[in-house]
Amino acid sequence: MKTISPKTIDRALLYIRALENLLKKKRDKISSSELADITGSSDVQVRKDISFFGKVGIPRIGYETKKLKDVLENFILQDNIVHIALFGVGNLGKAILKYPGFQTDKIKLVAAFDKAKNKVLKEVNGVKIYPVEQSVRLIKKVHAEIGIIAVPSENSQEVADIMVNSGLKGIVNFAPNRVSVPKNVYVKDIDFSIEIFSIFSHTQL
Template identity: 60%
Template sequence: MKNISSKTISRVLLCVRTLESLMREGKITISSGGLARITGLTDVQIRKDISNFGKVGIPRVGYNIRDLKTVLEEFILRKNVIRVILFGAGNLGKAILKYAGFGKQKLKIVAAFDRDKKKSEKVINGVKVYPFEKALFLIKKSTADIGVIAVPQEASQEVADLIVAAGIKSIVNFAPVSLKVPKEVHVRNIDLTIEFLSAYCDASV
């Protein structure tokens, strides 16, 4: 299978969540057009994305919802568990730690780190918050797959450097700053201000 872009993965995850909802409603099949209407994607984009996974649908019938969900999940969840480490146990970090949806997608936050000694050594939703100084040793020991940065802007590059030094190749960055990382490290930037303004602009068109 060819390399799949991060945008495609995001669309596939949206489709998986939609298919789960349709299964709960008792639906059996759906067309690419029907899936497009629910997700807000285009019919062409749906068919193009699904074509990455071989022949799945039935002509003039559409996709078996359960079968399609299985195929998409097998791609997304090639590993049994995707291990995540989190930097920052402030308001945003706590919200991430308490989010219940990770378990459904086999994402597991294995450790969190914070410089504030009042926050370290606490356990939030089953995840222990460690002092920042222990990060490099514990990250290597955890064999984490993704590093999440939820720290203030001025500390984000230092955290990114530490994540890279630990050998992690995927970073989700909530800090409003462009990180400098080696080309083999993938960074997904999530600026909430930009997301909110984009949503407003989309609705205003």
């Protein structure tokens, strides 16, 4: 059986969001080229991606917004809800807690951790902040799958170790240094300064 490519998954997530917005606007049909414009891709790419999930479109017409969204969601998200644990409630952590893209029923920030005594047990945007000491126990209890590192780089490895011990299988790391984890844990680094330089190089061509 053919396996889905990671890039197709990423774009499918963009398609899903675009389709949600279109549904809100009562658009019930959409063509591959329009979807491509919205998501910054090409029409062929959109059709190739969608073709992986089956023959969903109607020749001469396009795709039915609702149907396409359902097909993609069923395949990619399989009515899973992703449970997230956040470490570090500084400015970045707070920004993440308030991030509007998370106000969906598919992602749930289940717990936040900080070691500052004065932040602990407060709530930000409905998410309670716990002391780090309780993190391993709590993460296991709520069955979180993904962890976010939003602590200063000095503490990032320490937090990564806690995440591994808690059984988290995926980590987003915002600290500007790499953390080491077992091979079965997937880490995605988001490094603002690398992103900036990368864009700068792009503009220099």
